[in-house]
Amino acid sequence: MSGKPNQYEIGLDKTPANYVPLTPLSFIARSAAVYPNHTSAVYEGRRFTWAETYARCRRFASYLSGKGIGEGDTVAAIELELSFLACADESEIRLIASA
Numbered sequence: 704m705s706g707k708p709n710q711y712e713i714g715l716d717k718t719p720a721n722y723v724p725l726t727p728l729s730f731i732a733r734s735a736a737v738y739p740n741h742t743s744a745v746y747e748g749r750r751f752t753w754a755e756t757y758a759r760c761r762r763f764a765s766y767l768s769g770k771g772i773g774e775g776d777t778v779a780a781i782e783l784e785l786s787f788l789a790c791a792d793e794s795e796i797r798l799i800a801s802a
Contacts, residue, residue, distance in 0.1 A: 734756075735758075
């Protein structure tokens with residue numbers, strides 16, 4: 704292997720302008736902004752778009768916030784199905800939050 708630098712890596716240091724770490728939350732938000740009507744998940748014949756997934760996740764976060772759970776708190780859930788990605792139905796949210 705040559706010690707010569709790869710021409711495609713020269714001058715591409717990570718900066719705020721070209722690199723932002725992708726988290727699950729930022730991934731869903733960005734996907735909803737860029738691809739709102741694209742399918743994010745298919746579960747038992749039902750299709751969810753990125754906009755729906757993002758809205759459901761925000762509703763779930765709002766529900767948790769209403770229960771006094773806030774930034775820095777840890778929440779755990781045992782998910783047996785794809786409902787995590789779809790951020791659960793409201794009935795499942797109540798079960799998860801009260802568990």
